Amino acid sequence: MSWKGFQKSVTRAPQQFRQRFNVGENTKDAVYVDAERRFAELEKETKRLHDESQKYFDAINGMLNHQKEFSKAIAEIYKPISGRMSDPDSYIAEGNPEGIRACEEYEEIIKELQTSLQPELEMIETRVIRPADELLEIIKVIQKTATKRDHKQLDYDRHRASLKKIQDKKEKTLKDEKALYKAENDVEQSTQEFDYYNNLLKDDLPKLFRLEREFIGPLFQSFYYMQLNVFYTLHEKMQSIDVGYFDLQADVEAAFEKKRGDAQERTEALAIVHFKATGGRKPGQKFTPSSKLSLDSKSSGPTRRSTMDSTENPPPPYSANALSPTTSSSALDASGAGVGRANSTGGAWGMAAKAKGAAPPPPKPKPSRLSGAPAAETVTALYDYEAQAEGDLSFTAGDTIEIIERSSNENEWWTGRVGMKSGQFPELVNIHSAFHQGQFSKVLSDYSPATFSTPNQLPARVLQLRARLALGEYDGVISEVKGDSTPDLEAIKVLAEFLKDPENGVSAAQAGEQLAEKAGDNLTVQICCSTVFAAQENYEQALALLAKHQGTLDAVALIVQIHLLQNRTDLAVKEARNARNFAQDSLLVNLAESWVGMREGGERYQQAFYVFEELAQAPATTSTRSLVGQITAEIHLGRLPEAEAALQQALENIAANEADSKRGAEDAEVLANAVVLNTILGKSKEAQDSREKLEKLNAEHVLLKELNGKREAFEAARAKYAPQFEP
Numbered sequence: 001m002s003w004k005g006f007q008k009s010v011t012r013a014p015q016q017f018r019q020r021f022n023v024g025e026n027t028k029d030a031v032y033v034d035a036e037r038r039f040a041e042l043e044k045e046t047k048r049l050h051d052e053s054q055k056y057f058d059a060i061n062g063m064l065n066h067q068k069e070f071s072k073a074i075a076e077i078y079k080p081i082s083g084r085m086s087d088p089d090s091y092i093a094e095g096n097p098e099g100i101r102a103c104e105e106y107e108e109i110i111k112e113l114q115t116s117l118q119p120e121l122e123m124i125e126t127r128v129i130r131p132a133d134e135l136l137e138i139i140k141v142i143q144k145t146a147t148k149r150d151h152k153q154l155d156y157d158r159h160r161a162s163l164k165k166i167q168d169k170k171e172k173t174l175k176d177e178k179a180l181y182k183a184e185n186d187v188e189q190s191t192q193e194f195d196y197y198n199n200l201l202k203d204d205l206p207k208l209f210r211l212e213r214e215f216i217g218p219l220f221q222s223f224y225y226m227q228l229n230v231f232y233t234l235h236e237k238m239q240s241i242d243v244g245y246f247d248l249q250a251d252v253e254a255a256f257e258k259k260r261g262d263a264q265e266r267t268e269a270l271a272i273v274h275f276k277a278t279g280g281r282k283p284g285q286k287f288t289p290s291s292k293l294s295l296d297s298k299s300s301g302p303t304r305r306s307t308m309d310s311t312e313n314p315p316p317p318y319s320a321n322a323l324s325p326t327t328s329s330s331a332l333d334a335s336g337a338g339v340g341r342a343n344s345t346g347g348a349w350g351m352a353a354k355a356k357g358a359a360p361p362p363p364k365p366k367p368s369r370l371s372g373a374p375a376a377e378t379v380t381a382l383y384d385y386e387a388q389a390e391g392d393l394s395f396t397a398g399d400t401i402e403i404i405e406r407s408s409n410e411n412e413w414w415t416g417r418v419g420m421k422s423g424q425f426p427e428l429v430n431i432h433s434a435f436h437q438g439q440f441s442k443v444l445s446d447y448s449p450a451t452f453s454t455p456n457q458l459p460a461r462v463l464q465l466r467a468r469l470a471l472g473e474y475d476g477v478i479s480e481v482k483g484d485s486t487p488d489l490e491a492i493k494v495l496a497e498f499l500k501d502p503e504n505g506v507s508a509a510q511a512g513e514q515l516a517e518k519a520g521d522n523l524t525v526q527i528c529c530s531t532v533f534a535a536q537e538n539y540e541q542a543l544a545l546l547a548k549h550q551g552t553l554d555a556v557a558l559i560v561q562i563h564l565l566q567n568r569t570d571l572a573v574k575e576a577r578n579a580r581n582f583a584q585d586s587l588l589v590n591l592a593e594s595w596v597g598m599r600e601g602g603e604r605y606q607q608a609f610y611v612f613e614e615l616a617q618a619p620a621t622t623s624t625r626s627l628v629g630q631i632t633a634e635i636h637l638g639r640l641p642e643a644e645a646a647l648q649q650a651l652e653n654i655a656a657n658e659a660d661s662k663r664g665a666e667d668a669e670v671l672a673n674a675v676v677l678n679t680i681l682g683k684s685k686e687a688q689d690s691r692e693k694l695e696k697l698n699a700e701h702v703l704l705k706e707l708n709g710k711r712e713a714f715e716a717a718r719a720k721y722a723p724q725f726e727p
Contacts, residue, residue: 027157030590032198034610035205036146042212043139050132053223057124060230064114068107075103102245113237120229127222135215142201142208149197156194159186206606378402393423401425427456431463436557436587437615438625438666440467458488462524465492470666474500487519491528498532502700509536516545527554534562553579553588560592564599572596598632609633616646624653624666631673635680643677668698675703 078096163183166176247255378400395401395418404422405415415424426432434442444467449460468477469492477496481489494515498508512529519525526545533542539562546562549555556579563572576592594611597604612629615621627650634643650670671694678687694701 027153027194029198029202031607031610032202034614035202038209039139039142039146039205042209043136043143046132046135046139050129050136053124053128053132056227057121057129060117060121061114064110064117067110071103071107071110075100078103098245102243105243105245106241109237109241109243113234116233116237117230120226120233123226124223127226128219131215131219135212142205145197146201149194149201152190152194152197156187156190159183159190163187203603206603393418393421393425395425427453428459428463431460433587433621435463435467436591437621438470438623439621440470440623443467458486462488462492465489466495469496469499487515487522488524490515490519491522491525495528495531498535502535505532505536508532509538513541520545520548523549523552523554527558530555530558530562534558534565537565539566553586557588557592560595564595569596569599572599594629598636601636605633605636609637616649624650624670627653628666628669628673631670631677635673635677640677640681644681647674647677668694668701671697672701672703 078099163180163186166172166180166183169176172180247258250258393401393416399418401416401418403414403416414427416422431443431447434446444464447460447464449457449464452460465477465481474496478493478500481493481496484490484493491512494508494512497511498505509532512532515525516529526549530542530545533539533545542562543559546555546559556575560572560575563569563575572592573596576589576596579586579589579592590611594608597608609630612626612633615623615626616630627646631643631646631650634640634646647670651674654667654670671690674690675687675694678684678690691704691707695704698704
């Protein structure tokens with residue numbers, strides 16, 4: 001590292017520390033973070049591809065070399081042991097000349113096989129290993145650019161913090177004014193540099209991922225055919241071996257027995273194989289004079305052999321309750337709690353200890369906390385939460401959060417601490433995340449409204465009721481909330497009655513209008529009634545009601561959807577951008593931007609795909625809803641095989657729902673996408689089957705209406721322009 005680089009590292013160190021521990025404002029770009037993650041996976045898998053290809057190349061060469069060495073070793077064993085004084089027949093030429101000749105022939109076959117395989121092995125080197133090396137070199141260059149981008153981000157955040165610090169001063173001196181001018185210039189320059197590298201990587205990394213798929217396709221195909229040629233050549237050569245020494249027609253076991261003959265019996269008859277050493281010291285045992293073998297046959301003591309072979313006084317069998325020879329049963333206490341030890345000297349020690357008197361009582365356990373201090377209340381995070389504003393607390397799934405304070409505002413934000421970090425976080429974050437990710441069954445099974453604080457029990461119950469509506473439990477929800485005058489539950493009832501019979505939803509809409517006039521400031525009323533109004537294409541009425549929201553992301557997301565229904569993409573973009581300013585990396589903001597991106601098209605398809613795929617493929621966040629988003633994005637991007645794989649995963653979810661007697665609105669969307677995708681793929685039978693299932697599930701689906709409308713228009717045009725013939 002140069003001196004200049006060292007100085008920059010020292011300058012960036014404080015901001016790097018703040019970024020690592022999430023102190024102050026830190027720039028976060030969700031699209032780049034996802035692309036960076038995918039890039040890291042690409043680098044890891046490319047390195048693995050290179051290493052495994054090299055191992056395969058070395059394994060084939062090693063196998064052939066070991067086969068030759070095996071043949072040489074066998075030949076050496078077959079050769080006679082001659083010219084040795086230890087061999088009584090050293091001058092008699094004995095051996096196995098036929099076996100030696102077979103080994104030589106086998107070795108020649110392996111050499112020919114190695115020569116035949118050399119071109120294929122060289123192709124593995126040139127077509128797999130070397131391209132992987134080249135891709136790794138490209139990745140290294142991109143990694144340098146990514147590192148530079150990270151440095152520019154540190155500079156950008158550092159200069160922004162400095163500028164904000166100066167701007168926040170109430171009274172500025174002349175020195176402060178000069179510093180302010182310099183800080184503004186630094187921010188402007190760092191912004192340009194950061195945006196350049198950030199946008200460069202965001203634009204080029206998706207292109208790299210697409211090219212990587214194009215690179216892997218022929219690479220894998222080449223490897224497959226080269227591997228096929230290797231094994232075919234091996235099979236052909238080994239099958240054509242014609243060495244007379246081998247009886248390839250006989251059974252393997254029978255041929256082995258024939259070659260072995262009575263060699264095993266004659267070997268076992270040798271006295272040397274029955275030799276058993278009984279004396280000497282054991283490995284690791286120190287040598288002492290007493291361990292010497294006695295040379296005096298008249299030794300009075302028993303020998304080592306006679307001691308080991310003696311059966312006059314065998315050791316007693318093991319018993320858990322056995323007493324040592326020096327301890328009688330009277331040594332046990334009155335309760336019988338004593339434990340004896342077999343064949344040990346423990347009894348003597350016990351008697352000595354008893355003579356000294358009773359042992360002192362054990363010390364009292366150390367108290368875990370001071371008696372006057374109450375135990376800290378803690379909760380465990382089930383999902384990740386990213387701070388959305390300064391003062392918020394970020395945490396990851398599994399973190400233990402110590403509750404410092406419970407506030408009593410509308411959203412019931414708590415103040416907590418994770419490690420050395422403290423800040424605010426919403427109590428309902430987990431159930432909210434599960435609901436908006438489309439994990440409706442999880443919302444119902446993993447949460448109980450009674451476990452939430454009193455102000456949040458009703459919002460939690462509302463989320464569960466909305467989840468039941470998403471699963472099609474209209475009658476059950478209506479029955480549960482019937483007669484309840486709470487505005488939230490009245491709104492749920494309006495929505496449930498409308499969803500149960502959308503074609504005759506006039507009465508539900510009228511009830512929604514009355515409820516909006518009475519409790520229009522209630523968030524649940526805004527969401528549920530606006531949903532009913534928008535479904536009846538009363539968009540202005542729905543937007544007017546939602547305009548009363550107090551910066552709530554649920555309302556913002558619904559506003560974005562309504563603007564898209566109006567074909568006002570410009571207003572949807574504006575609403576999503578405003579939400580990004582105050583909510584940053586929130587799940588709903590990412591989803592809203594993805595919906596807008598799917599309408600805008602072009603490169604925005606890829607950005608939307610990143611969000612949907614991350615939700616759909618992560619085990620903690622996957623749902624049918626996120627899979628539908630991934631399928632739609634894949635179709636627009638032209639990645640039909642990937643879309644088909646995601647569709648299959650969604651169809652399996654439908655089958656599981658059907659087995660559990662649960663049906664959701666997402667099931668109809670999956671079938672609609674199946675109709676479209678199978679039509680594009682030319683699978684007319686599968687498309688027709690999916691359409692029939694969709695008609696049974698939701699005959700009023702928008703796709704079916706459009707298809708029927710186009711068919712009627714076509715039939716009308718055909719009838720109008722069909723030639724008429726007079727009889």
